[in-house]
Amino acid sequence: MPGGATLQAGDIHHVWDVFLLAAIGVAGIVYILIFWCIVRYRRRSEALPPQFHHHAVVETACTVTALLIVAGLFALSYGAEARIERLDPRPAATVRVTGFDWSWRFEYAGGGPTVTGTPEHPPVLVVPVGRPVHIQITSADVDHAFFVPAFLFKRDAIPGLLSHFDLVVTRPGMYRGECAEFCGLDHAAMNFTVSAVTPQAYQQWLRERRTAGPPGPAASGVENP
Amino acid sequence: MNTTQGILLGSAAFALVVGAIYWFVSYESAGALMLLTMAVGLALAAAYLALLRRRASLAADQRDVRPSDARDEAVGVFASHSVWPPVLALGCAVGLTGLIYGWWLAVLGAAGVTAALVGLVRDDRAARSR
Amino acid sequence: MSTAAALPVPGPRVGLLGWLTTTNHKHIGILYMTTTLGFFALAGIMALLIRADLTVPNHPIVGRQTYAELFTLHGTGMIFLVIAPFGLGLANYILPLQIGAPDMAYPRLNALSYWLFLLGGLVVMSGLLTRDGAAAAGWVAYAPLSTTGSPGAGMDLWIVGVLMVSASSIMTAINLIATTVLYRAPGMIMWRIPVFCWDMVVTSLIILMAFPPLAATLAMLLIDRRLGGHAFDPSQGGSAVVYQHLFWFFGHPEVYVMVLPYFGMITEIIPVFSRKPVFGYTAFVLTTLAIAGLSMAVWAHHMFTTGAVVNPFFSAMSLLIAVPTGIKYVNWIGTMWRGAIVFPTAMLFAVGFLLNFLIGGVTGVMIASPPIDFWAEDTYFIVAHMHYVLGGGSLFALFAAVYYWFPKITGVMLRERWGRLQFWLVFVGFNATFWPMHLLGLWGMQRRVVTYPDLPGWHAMNLIASLGSAVLGLGVLVFLWNLWVSLRDRVPAGPDPWGGYTLEWATTSPPPEFNFETLPPIHSERPVFDLRRSRNAP
Numbered sequence: 001m002p003g004g005a006t007l008q009a010g011d012i013h014h015v016w017d018v019f020l021l022a023a024i025g026v027a028g029i030v031y032i033l034i035f036w037c038i039v040r041y042r043r044r045s046e047a048l049p050p051q052f053h054h055h056a057v058v059e060t061a062c063t064v065t066a067l068l069i070v071a072g073l074f075a076l077s078y079g080a081e082a083r084i085e086r087l088d089p090r091p092a093a094t095v096r097v098t099g100f101d102w103s104w105r106f107e108y109a110g111g112g113p114t115v116t117g118t119p120e121h122p123p124v125l126v127v128p129v130g131r132p133v134h135i136q137i138t139s140a141d142v143d144h145a146f147f148v149p150a151f152l153f154k155r156d157a158i159p160g161l162l163s164h165f166d167l168v169v170t171r172p173g174m175y176r177g178e179c180a181e182f183c184g185l186d187h188a189a190m191n192f193t194v195s196a197v198t199p200q201a202y203q204q205w206l207r208e209r210r211t212a213g214p215p216g217p218a219a220s221g222v223e224n225p
Numbered sequence: 226m227n228t229t230q231g232i233l234l235g236s237a238a239f240a241l242v243v244g245a246i247y248w249f250v251s252y253e254s255a256g257a258l259m260l261l262t263m264a265v266g267l268a269l270a271a272a273y274l275a276l277l278r279r280r281a282s283l284a285a286d287q288r289d290v291r292p293s294d295a296r297d298e299a300v301g302v303f304a305s306h307s308v309w310p311p312v313l314a315l316g317c318a319v320g321l322t323g324l325i326y327g328w329w330l331a332v333l334g335a336a337g338v339t340a341a342l343v344g345l346v347r348d349d350r351a352a353r354s355r
Numbered sequence: 356m357s358t359a360a361a362l363p364v365p366g367p368r369v370g371l372l373g374w375l376t377t378t379n380h381k382h383i384g385i386l387y388m389t390t391t392l393g394f395f396a397l398a399g400i401m402a403l404l405i406r407a408d409l410t411v412p413n414h415p416i417v418g419r420q421t422y423a424e425l426f427t428l429h430g431t432g433m434i435f436l437v438i439a440p441f442g443l444g445l446a447n448y449i450l451p452l453q454i455g456a457p458d459m460a461y462p463r464l465n466a467l468s469y470w471l472f473l474l475g476g477l478v479v480m481s482g483l484l485t486r487d488g489a490a491a492a493g494w495v496a497y498a499p500l501s502t503t504g505s506p507g508a509g510m511d512l513w514i515v516g517v518l519m520v521s522a523s524s525i526m527t528a529i530n531l532i533a534t535t536v537l538y539r540a541p542g543m544i545m546w547r548i549p550v551f552c553w554d555m556v557v558t559s560l561i562i563l564m565a566f567p568p569l570a571a572t573l574a575m576l577l578i579d580r581r582l583g584g585h586a587f588d589p590s591q592g593g594s595a596v597v598y599q600h601l602f603w604f605f606g607h608p609e610v611y612v613m614v615l616p617y618f619g620m621i622t623e624i625i626p627v628f629s630r631k632p633v634f635g636y637t638a639f640v641l642t643t644l645a646i647a648g649l650s651m652a653v654w655a656h657h658m659f660t661t662g663a664v665v666n667p668f669f670s671a672m673s674l675l676i677a678v679p680t681g682i683k684y685v686n687w688i689g690t691m692w693r694g695a696i697v698f699p700t701a702m703l704f705a706v707g708f709l710l711n712f713l714i715g716g717v718t719g720v721m722i723a724s725p726p727i728d729f730w731a732e733d734t735y736f737i738v739a740h741m742h743y744v745l746g747g748g749s750l751f752a753l754f755a756a757v758y759y760w761f762p763k764i765t766g767v768m769l770r771e772r773w774g775r776l777q778f779w780l781v782f783v784g785f786n787a788t789f790w791p792m793h794l795l796g797l798w799g800m801q802r803r804v805v806t807y808p809d810l811p812g813w814h815a816m817n818l819i820a821s822l823g824s825a826v827l828g829l830g831v832l833v834f835l836w837n838l839w840v841s842l843r844d845r846v847p848a849g850p851d852p853w854g855g856y857t858l859e860w861a862t863t864s865p866p867p868e869f870n871f872e873t874l875p876p877i878h879s880e881r882p883v884f885d886l887r888r889s890r891n892a893p
Contacts, residue, residue, distance in 0.1 A: 314474050
């Protein structure tokens with residue numbers, strides 16, 4: 001599996017590992033029972049086998065076990081989700097991400113630069129490593145989704161909705177991003193890159209790209225749900 | 226209360242409880258409304274069955290009755306061949322595409338639907354008078 | 356034996372006109388099932404084109420617009436025109452027989468259901484013949500893509516066609532429930548009806564709860580598109596998120612409409628070929644009801660990545676629904692346990708169902724966790740999950756049901772040798788196609804893309820999937836061949852070739868017009884088994 005390049009990805013991967021173990025365990029037991037039946041209980045004579053209809057203990061035990069497993073999985077998942085969705089009160093950067101047919105616009109808050117891409121020239125989202133970056137995401141037209149496989153994370157970009165999440169990238173590097181909600185003809189070409197650099201390099205980049213005026217106007221009709 | 230009434234009532238109660246929980250957890254109106262109207266719809270169906278109390282004495286709901294006990298009783302009247310269902314379906318198809326391709330289609334479709342509905346009611350009346 | 360009266364209406368009873376005007380549940384069931392076979396072939400060819408397009412990275416073989424139409428019509432076709440209606444069509448044929456009834460409660464309504472389904476499906480597909488092409492917004496038709504983003508008539512035809520199919524399903528649901536409530540034979544109390552009938556009654560209940568919101572949503576789409584509405588246009592005060600709520604409130608229960616009938620079919624087949632009664636009949640009925648109720652409360656697990664819903668509520672409900680579904684495996688394994696099992700083709704497909712559906716089930720539990728879903732949503736992991744439950748599950752059960760009930764419907768047996776060949780081709784082909792998609796999804800390949808970059812492993816997995824789809828397609832061809840050859844050679848089946856348990860095996864193959872000359876006494880959920888035992892007893 002790729003990734004684990006953010007703090008949140010660590011949480012996601014841990015949840016995945018537990019769920020995978022549970023899945024293999026349960027499926028493994030069930031598979032063994034099925035194969036046991038089809039091998040051991042093949043018809044060998046015309047005698048009628050014992051015609052039992054139910055077994056209260058077995059049925060109850062299986063139900064209770066299943067409920068306990070599911071409750072445990074929920075508790076794990078709930079805690080991880082709370083951590084993944086936590087927003088830092090003092091992020092190192094705030095970026096308004098707008099999906100549109102068929103590329104992305106990144107507007108850095110506080111008089112920062114605006115980066116707009118095209119399918120031929122995908123945009124690069126430059127972020128400082130090790131610091132929380134606050135993303136506000138929306139769409140200018142139809143539904144899109146901001147997906148970075150290496151972060152094991154995506155969030156939809158929906159017109160009329162401003163959604164919020166934090167990214168804390170832990171390893172410097174270039175990470176491929178793609179659109180993960182079908183949005184029309186060039187859905188497959190709506191890529192971007194996240195470039196995680198040292199905080200010093202990030203400040204350098206900001207200085208080089210800082211525009212004179214405020215960032216471009218946000219998508220119309222934007223509101224919180 | 227027979228099994229069917231029990232299922233409908235139980236489902237209505239479930240929808241009500243889950244709908245209430247969902248509302249207080251989320252304050253999201255679309256889902257809450259759909260769950261609560263679901264409860265109302267199921268309760269309506271349960272109430273209808275309860276009011277038709279004679280249904281509770283269906284032979285089929287008695288454990289020890291045999292089919293041979295009901296020999297020569299008419300089970301019911303079942304409609305035979307009819308051209309009106311395909312005509313009605315065709316009228317719907319043509320009429321709805323009138324929303325796309327022009328009102329003249331909707332008129333044509335409405336004519337077909339009307340003819341079919343009239344035909345169905347006529348056949349039904351003729352059957353009941355036999 | 357109680358009698359049924361038919362209205363003697365003069366008119367043709369054979370030939371094309373006879374089929375056009377029939378109201379008999381058996382003929383309508385046959386019409387349904389053969390029509391779904393036709394749509395299956397169409398949607399299946401689209402799937403093969405999709406797989407061919409994705410075989411080599413950066414090398415699509417169709418244009419972007421065509422590709423979008425292909426995956427839209429493949430999904431719409433398989434969901435609305437194959438898997439769901441086959442269950443309803445088989446129920447049309449089998450349910451009245453299994454409860455000892457002469458026909459469905461409302462025969463003309465039944466016929467109307469079929470013709471609305473056929474014409475609705477044709478209207479959806481007719482988009483291919485329009486200038487701007489068929490609908491291309493996916494089977495989910497999210498707004499605003501399906502409103503302002505889809506100006507052509509193909510999208511309108513899709514909406515109208517699906518509306519017709521929805522009406523058809525609602526009518527069949529009404530008919531199935533009314534038939535079961537009103538026309539059970541004496542002694543056939545609800546707790547003795549076959550499990551397949553229970554599953555169809557509960558499926559019908561779900562249809563009644565889920566399809567009206569779909570119809571309303573489709574009407575709103577039409578109003579937005581053609582009559583100046585703004586329900587889903589955020590720039591005018593509408594909401595794209597509300598579209599998703601409305602659609603998925605229908606969309607999630609719909610998947611249970613596509614699975615519960617098939618659970619029922621499997622639960623008819625496994626007991627007969629294990630020579631055991633169903634293990635845990637009561638539990639099976641209760642878990643089916645639990646699934647139906649919970650299925651209405653999980654819809655927004657399709658919206659975890661929007662950031663606009665209360666994820667934990669839906670996560671809890673979705674994890675909870677795994678429990679009654681899992682208990683069914685206790686029922687099925689318990690039925691086989693200490694049984695005397697034989698493996699005609701129907702049983703091969705039933706076991707295949709058990710093995711495949713389980714994989715879909717456990718991946719479903721995984722994506723019920725929002726953190727995992729943040730990773731997997733809208734990737735090929737989801738494609739793998741859905742095809743394992745609907746393909747590896749429902750489709751395998753569909754084949755099992757065909758091999759099991761074909762003798763009753765036609766009076767002839769399907770050939771076992773072709774059946775075995777079909778099973779192995781389909782089993783290997785299916786798993787080769789969809790197992791690699793789990794990996795592709797976790798590696799980041801998103802859904803609904805006409806092509807993809809040459810990243811490590813992506814070409815290899817896509818190549819395996821495409822080759823697998825060819826094997827799967829070959830298996831389907833063998834199935835069609837078997838149907839043809841068996842109907843040509845006509846090996847007679849007799850009334851009860853399998854040693855069945857339920858009432859359909861107490862009459863001829865095929866049954867007469869009003870189904871039964873006489874009915875055996877009904878004291879348990881296995882009246883024909885009881886009858887056979889009492890005849891053989893000294």
